[in-house]
Amino acid sequence: MSFRAPSVLPGFGLTFGFTTFFLSTIVLLPLAALVLSATSMHWADFVHTVFSARALGSYRLSFGASLLAASVNVVFGFVIAWTLTRYEFPGRKLIDALIDMPFALPTAVSGIALTTVFAQNGWIGRYLEPLGIKVAYTWLGVTLALTLISMPFAVRAVQPALLEVQRDLEDAAETLGAGRFYVFRRIILPTVLPALLTGFTLAFARAVGEYGSVIFISGNLPMKTEITPLLIVIHLEQFDYQGAAALGLVMLVISFVMLLTINLLQAWGRRRYVRTGH
Amino acid sequence: MSITLDQVTKHYGGAPVVNDVSLSIGDGEFFVLLGPSGSGKSTLLRAIAGLAGIDHGRIELHGRDVTHVAARKRGVGLVFQNYALFRHMTVAENIEFALRVRRMRARARRERRQELLRLVALEGMDERLPAQLSGGQQQRVAVARALAHKPEVLLLDEPFGALDAKIREELRRTIRQVQRELGITTVLVTHDQEEAFAMADRIGIMNLGRLLEVNAPHELYARPATRFVATFLGAANLILARRTPDGIQVGATTVAPEERASGERENEVVAVVRPEDVELAADRESLGCGFLANAVADEIVFTGALERLRLRLEAGAQASLLSSSDGETHSALQVTRTQHERRALEVRPGQAVAVGVRRVHLLPTPLSSFTACAMDEADTERLSQQGLLLMLAQRMKTRVGMRVEPQLGQPEAPCQGGDTFVGTTVIAAGAQAAARAEWLLRRGAHDLLVMPADAAPPQRVLIHWIGEAARGATLAIAASLLRHVPAEAVYVGIVAGDAQAPSPQGMRELLDARSEAKAAHGLEMRTELHFGAAEAGLARRLADNPGQMLILGLCDLAGFPSRLGALLDGRWPVLIVHRGTP
Numbered sequence: 001m002s003f004r005a006p007s008v009l010p011g012f013g014l015t016f017g018f019t020t021f022f023l024s025t026i027v028l029l030p031l032a033a034l035v036l037s038a039t040s041m042h043w044a045d046f047v048h049t050v051f052s053a054r055a056l057g058s059y060r061l062s063f064g065a066s067l068l069a070a071s072v073n074v075v076f077g078f079v080i081a082w083t084l085t086r087y088e089f090p091g092r093k094l095i096d097a098l099i100d101m102p103f104a105l106p107t108a109v110s111g112i113a114l115t116t117v118f119a120q121n122g123w124i125g126r127y128l129e130p131l132g133i134k135v136a137y138t139w140l141g142v143t144l145a146l147t148l149i150s151m152p153f154a155v156r157a158v159q160p161a162l163l164e165v166q167r168d169l170e171d172a173a174e175t176l177g178a179g180r181f182y183v184f185r186r187i188i189l190p191t192v193l194p195a196l197l198t199g200f201t202l203a204f205a206r207a208v209g210e211y212g213s214v215i216f217i218s219g220n221l222p223m224k225t226e227i228t229p230l231l232i233v234i235h236l237e238q239f240d241y242q243g244a245a246a247l248g249l250v251m252l253v254i255s256f257v258m259l260l261t262i263n264l265l266q267a268w269g270r271r272r273y274v275r276t277g278h
Numbered sequence: 279m280s281i282t283l284d285q286v287t288k289h290y291g292g293a294p295v296v297n298d299v300s301l302s303i304g305d306g307e308f309f310v311l312l313g314p315s316g317s318g319k320s321t322l323l324r325a326i327a328g329l330a331g332i333d334h335g336r337i338e339l340h341g342r343d344v345t346h347v348a349a350r351k352r353g354v355g356l357v358f359q360n361y362a363l364f365r366h367m368t369v370a371e372n373i374e375f376a377l378r379v380r381r382m383r384a385r386a387r388r389e390r391r392q393e394l395l396r397l398v399a400l401e402g403m404d405e406r407l408p409a410q411l412s413g414g415q416q417q418r419v420a421v422a423r424a425l426a427h428k429p430e431v432l433l434l435d436e437p438f439g440a441l442d443a444k445i446r447e448e449l450r451r452t453i454r455q456v457q458r459e460l461g462i463t464t465v466l467v468t469h470d471q472e473e474a475f476a477m478a479d480r481i482g483i484m485n486l487g488r489l490l491e492v493n494a495p496h497e498l499y500a501r502p503a504t505r506f507v508a509t510f511l512g513a514a515n516l517i518l519a520r521r522t523p524d525g526i527q528v529g530a531t532t533v534a535p536e537e538r539a540s541g542e543r544e545n546e547v548v549a550v551v552r553p554e555d556v557e558l559a560a561d562r563e564s565l566g567c568g569f570l571a572n573a574v575a576d577e578i579v580f581t582g583a584l585e586r587l588r589l590r591l592e593a594g595a596q597a598s599l600l601s602s603s604d605g606e607t608h609s610a611l612q613v614t615r616t617q618h619e620r621r622a623l624e625v626r627p628g629q630a631v632a633v634g635v636r637r638v639h640l641l642p643t644p645l646s647s648f649t650a651c652a653m654d655e656a657d658t659e660r661l662s663q664q665g666l667l668l669m670l671a672q673r674m675k676t677r678v679g680m681r682v683e684p685q686l687g688q689p690e691a692p693c694q695g696g697d698t699f700v701g702t703t704v705i706a707a708g709a710q711a712a713a714r715a716e717w718l719l720r721r722g723a724h725d726l727l728v729m730p731a732d733a734a735p736p737q738r739v740l741i742h743w744i745g746e747a748a749r750g751a752t753l754a755i756a757a758s759l760l761r762h763v764p765a766e767a768v769y770v771g772i773v774a775g776d777a778q779a780p781s782p783q784g785m786r787e788l789l790d791a792r793s794e795a796k797a798a799h800g801l802e803m804r805t806e807l808h809f810g811a812a813e814a815g816l817a818r819r820l821a822d823n824p825g826q827m828l829i830l831g832l833c834d835l836a837g838f839p840s841r842l843g844a845l846l847d848g849r850w851p852v853l854i855v856h857r858g859t860p
């Protein structure tokens with residue numbers, strides 16, 4: 001194994017040491033404790049906890065809603081980032097700053113605010129009610145909350161990539177005869193695709209781990225609107241630490257596999273995109 | 279005609295970036311748009327490509343009006359300075375882009391691609407990505423890509439800007455070769471005059487949004503029509519000379535001009551002397567050509583094939599030398615000599631030499647220099663420092679002289695400074711201006727600029743003349759001024775009578791004026807028609823908007839102060855062009 005010559009920061013040994021130390025204490029050690037705690041269970045207990053109907057329902061909701069929220073955010077995050085980078089309009093700076101609000105807001109506040117608006121007698125909820133659309137206390141509400149809190153990740157990931165798409169590229173494609181949709185599909189999209197994937201990954205990761213905002217709007221009906229993090233908390237409240245750890249382990253594995261897949265996809269895309277060196 | 283532009287105008291935030299450009303480019307011609315940065319040349323190219331909309335005018339490609347046709351349907355190929363290759367596509371995919379858009383079959387695409395790669399000498403590079411190519415190779419790919427769909431017109435926007443000198447040379451040759459082989463009409467935009475000379479069939483020079491001159495490279499160099507072109511294309515010495523019945527009096531010598539201009543009277547003109555047309559000798563007698571003046575060598579730079587000198591002329595002649603580059607405190611005569619000439623007469627700094635000129639070209643410009651005129655020293659000084667006047671003088675590469683007339687405006691009083699007036703006389707606007715203007719005009723001043731103290735550069739110049747005898751001179755002066763000011767030219771036609779019964783005479787004059795401005799002076803102007811009395815109509819029109827200026831031609835000075843007083847009271851600058859009896 002050979003390492004690159006050092007750059008601005010001196011001492012490869014020092015920096016590498018720091019990296020491993022940090023990762024170990026902050027990420028790996030707690031995860032190891034989790035795994036250890038879960039593996040100290042009896043196999044039968046583990047299976048019982050992890051594959052119970054209630055647990056399965058919560059996985060479906062947690063990952064399903066997170067995937068949906070991340071997908072929605074990739075699409076609309078792209079649109080927002082496009083608007084912010086391509087157009088100059090009064091209040092642009094303000095909107096740009098507003099994007100970060102969900103970062104700063106305690107998630108519980110977001111949850112309460114959403115519930116107020118979308119409850120059956122809320123500002124928007126009361127108009128949706130006659131249409132037969134219920135948002136609060138359904139899976140729709142869960143998805144909405146997850147979309148809200150993971151939105152900044154998608155926007156902020158795509159924005160710098162869009163800034164880098166040269167207008168000249170679009171102009172060149174246009175003079176070569178390409179229509180708008182063609183330019184978008186063949187020029188803009190391939191250029192920002194890696195950033196879009198990153199945005200998706202970040203938004204998804206954030207959504208899966210979300211707890212605070214969801215519990216207010218979901219109603220927490222077992223099998224219907226109960227997310228896995230909540231189920232873990234319920235186990236904890238019953239002093240069932242092992243059960244909580246077992247569920248945590250499952251989340252960990254699924255999340256890890258999904259993130260790894262996306263990262264590999266992205267790496268493959270990037271290789272295709274910039275094959276440098278002869 | 280391959281490309282026809284008719285009065286193309288584009289504004290950006292109020293100011294015109296492309297100002298009334300009309301141009302025809304022939305089939306298979308290699309046309310170069312040359313100008314300093316910010317002159318509007320790239321915007322014009324983008325307008326031809328359809329990437330920038332225009333506010334006014336028409337664009338035709340091969341007789342088809344494409345003014346409102348989208349870029350993708352215009353059938354042009356465009357090459358950018360930064361290549362603009364699609365980085366996620368291979369060379370092959372880049373070149374085939376336009377063909378793929380047109381749903382051409384894979385086999386036909388491959389054949390066309392290979393033909394193009396051969397044309398730009400990049401065979402076998404099909405599967406490379408742009409990141410794996412050098413800058414020169416990337417630009418070749420960009421050229422091949424722009425040609426793939428067999429466009430009728432190839433547009434190149436500073437294509438060599440990002441390349442180093444040697445590659446640039448090579449690519450230039452390739453592009454010229456490809457262009458000849460395909461016989462494709464090509465427009466290249468550049469700020470590099472050497473590049474323009476090397477490649478162009480014809481060059482169009484742009485400055486401040488206007489297309490100043492269009493001609494073959496050697497014609498433009500030998501016979502520029504404007505100061506800007508004279509100094510922008512290579513080095514030039516600008517010398518104030520006098521046109522006399524015997525010829526052109528430059529310094530101590532009188533030379534016969536190359537072309538006999540239609541000299542109406544003895545007047546001041548601007549002569550262009552190229553540095554290589556200057557001859558140096560030890561004394562006046564050994565000169566092989568007309569003697570200009572004695573001079574002292576200030577600075578000598580050896581540059582290989584040529585020797586560059588800067589000379590300071592003796593006092594009298596030095597005064598007539600105009601500074602040819604901006605921000606120069608004292609002007610110097612620029613001379614270049616070949617090694618052969620250098621061997622014949624070695625010159626060292628500080629040495630006195632006799633200077634002769636082999637060839638003089640006269641600029642057909644009616645605005646030669648400015649002279650500020652007021653009643654005392656302090657007022658004259660203040661007037662000569664006026665912002666707009668200084669800007670005009672600097673852009674026109676001329677000077678502002680001073681003339682004190684203590685009795686300015688007093689009837690029957692004689693001139694103190696003699697009764698010859700050269701160039702344009704400048705007086706301050708205000709309540710006294712009309713009387714002073716009449717006083718000066720009656721004593722021989724021909725061109726008079728009445729300048730308000732706070733006048734800003736105009737955005738619109740209104741042109742009008744009272745009396746047909748002043749027409750030619752007014753148009754010539756307006757054209758000369760407008761080459762140096764990024765403003766819109768508007769001819770205001772004023773017809774006696776009312777809108778219900780306009781006289782056909784007035785309409786004809788309007789059209790005549792426009793076509794004469796275009797044909798004789800290359801000046802594009804809009805025309806407006808007003809009804810009623812001339813002076814009142816002009817005042818009303820000028821008061822409409824701030825930032826306007828008036829150029830007014832006059833033949834007759836009868837009743838001058840009462841008629842024109844309201845126009846000269848300081849709300850706007852007025853340039854009076856007086857022709858006829860004083």
